[in-house]
Amino acid sequence: MNAPPAGVGDRLSGLVQALRSHGLRIGPGETVDAAHALVALGLADRERMREGLAATLLHHEGQRAVFDPVFDLYFPLGVGAPEGVRRSPWQDADTAALRERLIAALAADDQALLGQLAGEAVDGLGGFGGAPAGDGWSAYQTLERLRPQTLLARVRAAIREGSDGGAFTDRLDDDEIRRRIEGFRARVRTEARRRVAERRGTDRIARRAVATSADRVDFLLVGRAQLEELRRAVQPLARKLATRIAARRRRAARGRIDLRRTLRGSLSTGGVPVRPVLRRRRPARPELVLLCDVSGSVAGFANFTMLLVQALHDQFSKVRVFAFVNRVDEVTDLIAQGRADPAGLGERILAEATVTGWHEHSDYGAALGEFAERYADAVGPRTAVFVLGDARTNMSDPNLPALEQIARRARRIYWLNPEQTSLWPTGDSAALEYASVVEMHPCRNAQQLSSLIARLLPV
Numbered sequence: 001m002n003a004p005p006a007g008v009g010d011r012l013s014g015l016v017q018a019l020r021s022h023g024l025r026i027g028p029g030e031t032v033d034a035a036h037a038l039v040a041l042g043l044a045d046r047e048r049m050r051e052g053l054a055a056t057l058l059h060h061e062g063q064r065a066v067f068d069p070v071f072d073l074y075f076p077l078g079v080g081a082p083e084g085v086r087r088s089p090w091q092d093a094d095t096a097a098l099r100e101r102l103i104a105a106l107a108a109d110d111q112a113l114l115g116q117l118a119g120e121a122v123d124g125l126g127g128f129g130g131a132p133a134g135d136g137w138s139a140y141q142t143l144e145r146l147r148p149q150t151l152l153a154r155v156r157a158a159i160r161e162g163s164d165g166g167a168f169t170d171r172l173d174d175d176e177i178r179r180r181i182e183g184f185r186a187r188v189r190t191e192a193r194r195r196v197a198e199r200r201g202t203d204r205i206a207r208r209a210v211a212t213s214a215d216r217v218d219f220l221l222v223g224r225a226q227l228e229e230l231r232r233a234v235q236p237l238a239r240k241l242a243t244r245i246a247a248r249r250r251r252a253a254r255g256r257i258d259l260r261r262t263l264r265g266s267l268s269t270g271g272v273p274v275r276p277v278l279r280r281r282r283p284a285r286p287e288l289v290l291l292c293d294v295s296g297s298v299a300g301f302a303n304f305t306m307l308l309v310q311a312l313h314d315q316f317s318k319v320r321v322f323a324f325v326n327r328v329d330e331v332t333d334l335i336a337q338g339r340a341d342p343a344g345l346g347e348r349i350l351a352e353a354t355v356t357g358w359h360e361h362s363d364y365g366a367a368l369g370e371f372a373e374r375y376a377d378a379v380g381p382r383t384a385v386f387v388l389g390d391a392r393t394n395m396s397d398p399n400l401p402a403l404e405q406i407a408r409r410a411r412r413i414y415w416l417n418p419e420q421t422s423l424w425p426t427g428d429s430a431a432l433e434y435a436s437v438v439e440m441h442p443c444r445n446a447q448q449l450s451s452l453i454a455r456l457l458p459v
Contacts (some may be wrong), residue, residue, distance in 0.1 A: 008038060012053075015074040018206035019057065022066045023216045023447065030057050046077065060236075062214065062229050069210045072190045073197050077115065094124060095145060103151055106180050107158035114180075118187035121146050126192055136199060139192035146188075148181050155180075215446040219301035219418045220390075230304050230446055231342040237450055238311030244454045245315050285317040286411065287382050288457070291371060293389030294349055295325040295362045301418045302388050303346045305449060309386075310335045315457075320378050326363035328371045329353040362392060364430065365399030372402040379406055384457065385413040387438070391424070391431040398430040403437050414456050416443040 016031050037052040050071055058067055098121060105113040126142035155177045197205040211217075214226040215233065222230070261277040290309055292302035306321055313319045323331045331353050335345070349355065357366075379385060385406060391398075407413045415438050417424070417431055424431035434440060441456075443449050 008043070009035070011074045012038065014203055014206070015053070015070060016057070018070045018074070018203065018210075019067065021207045022070070022210065022212045024057075024063055024066060024213065025059070026057050033057075046075065049075065062233065065229070066210065066213050069190060069193065070206050072194060073202050073206050073210075076194045076197075098124070099146065099148075099151065102146070102148060102184070103154050103158055106148075106151065106155045106177065106184065109180060114184050115187055118184060118191045121188055122191045122195065126188075137192045137195045139189040142188050142192060143185055148184055151181065152177050215450075218444045219304070219446075220297050220444075222300055227300050227304070228343065231307065233446070234304070234307045234311055234342070237446070238308055241308075241450060241454050242312055242315055245312070245457055285315065286384055287318040287380065288316045288320070289378050289383055289385045289410075290319075290321045291328075291367075291385065291387045292321065292323050293325070293362060293364070293367075294323045294346065294355060295360070298388075298390050298418055299346050301443075303342075303349075304446065305386075305388055305416070306331075306335050307342050307345065308449070308453070312453075312457075317382075322371060322375065322378075323349050323353055323355050324367035324371070325355045325360060326366050327355055327357050328367050328374065329355055330375070361394045362389070363396045364389065364391060364393045364434075365397040365402070368402040368406070369399050372405045376405075376409065379409040381409075381411055383410050385410045386456075387413070387415040387434075388418075389415075390417055390419045390429065391415070391434050391440075392428050393430045395428050398433050400433060400437055403434060407438055412456075413438045414452075415440040416449070416452065417441065418444055420444060 012031070012034060016026050016034070019026055033056040034053050037056050038049065041049050041052045043049060050068070053071065054064065054067055058064065098117065101113075102117050104110075105117055121142050122137050122139070125145040126137040126139065128136060128138055128141060152174065156173055159173060159177070193205060193210075214222070214229040217223075217226050258277045262273050262275075265275060265277055266273040288309065290306060292306060293299075294302050302323070309319060309321070319332065320330065321332045321335050322328050331349050334348055334352060387403075415434055417440055419429070419431070419442070421442050423429065424435070431440060441452055443452055
């Protein structure tokens with residue numbers, strides 16, 4: 001097999017390293033396959049090359065959100081500013097003319113022209129620090145000045161000029177137009193990122209200016225699209241965790257060495273313990289209780305964890321889930337029903353469960369006290385309890401005795417906190433006080449969550 005053209009190997013190596021820095025697991029085998037794909041596909045068709053590298057390097061479709069912008073940096077469509085683009089500062093008339101051309105390109109879905117217009121928009125509207133682009137280019141500045149999202153009605157009129165379709169067709173048109181506008185916005189972001197990478201270095205921009213994969217985004221910062229991607233990942237992640245838990249359970253069932261019986265048996269071999277005798281364990285499957293804060297920004301963290309644990313329910317003899325803001329209610333049945341519609345789980349919990357009292361602010365002390373009083377029977381010597389929340393009490397009493405009471409009844413109790421440890425001593429957080437009673441772990445993203453669950457769940 002021939003080697004890739006000169007310089008392409010370095011680009012491929014840089015691409016792989018950047019993807020790894022964003023959490024994608026790419027081994028030497030996948031890298032070699034990608035090099036073979038480049039040789040087989042050639043460099044003439046960039047989109048075919050993109051799909052070939054994606055097929056050899058990625059493990060699932062969700063990783064495309066990271067792969068595509070990184071690929072655009074290491075295998076860019078062009079270099080420098082587009083040919084023929086003016087470099088003097090733009091006037092309002094120039095922006096208006098570009099918007100008119102953009103309307104026509106969107107109506108015709110002319111991908112080549114949309115790419116050209118994205119380059120012109122970044123060059124004319126996105127430079128900052130002096131002209132032309134003394135310090136760099138900004139996709140945000142470009143899109144704020146061009147405002148393509150405001151063109152929907154005019155693009156629809158251009159598409160449907162002379163047509164008399166009904167309301168249903170109008171809705172289909174609007175969805176398609178929004179897709180085209182978002183595609184153009186993505187082109188602008190790619191173009192600005194490419195220009196900045198030429199100036200500041202591709203490796204640096206690939207690591208810092210490309211959004212990381214959804215499983216590495218902080219739960220407190222996760223967006224709607226990333227949260228939806230995490231929900232889709234619940235079942236595959238649950239299967240992987242179930243396999244790891246089952247392996248731990250098999251190892252635990254072997255038991256420890258019975259020293260007395262081993263020594264007795266070694267008498268027949270001159271005192272050499274050739275055949276160790278194990279104390280056979282037959283552990284019953286443990287019970288699991290989740291106690292989840294579903295208020296504010298921590299709700300996404302709690303909802304994802306609840307769905308993940310529900311997907312693992314076969315690994316436990318019993319799973320019970322409780323939600324709270326300042327009051328506690330059991331939501332085990334709602335979680336089971338939520339598997340069919342995970343996106344609406346949080347809204348259903350807030351609507352159907354009694355999790356708030358006379359106010360809507362978190363009150364961990366009141367919630368822990370109510371749980372210890374009303375649901376003490378949920379916790380026993382075979383129960384592992386996981387508390388999910390940021391421990392921010394809104395200056396109310398943390399009620400440590402209630403947490404101590406729960407801890408005394410449980411086999412194990414852990415607290416998963418979505419905030420970084422440096423924030424635990426700040427503001428209204430009682431994290432350090434709670435951490436003096438139970439084992440508290442930072443759990444900022446789905447990757448950390450899966451690792452903690454695999455390690456902490458009892459077998």
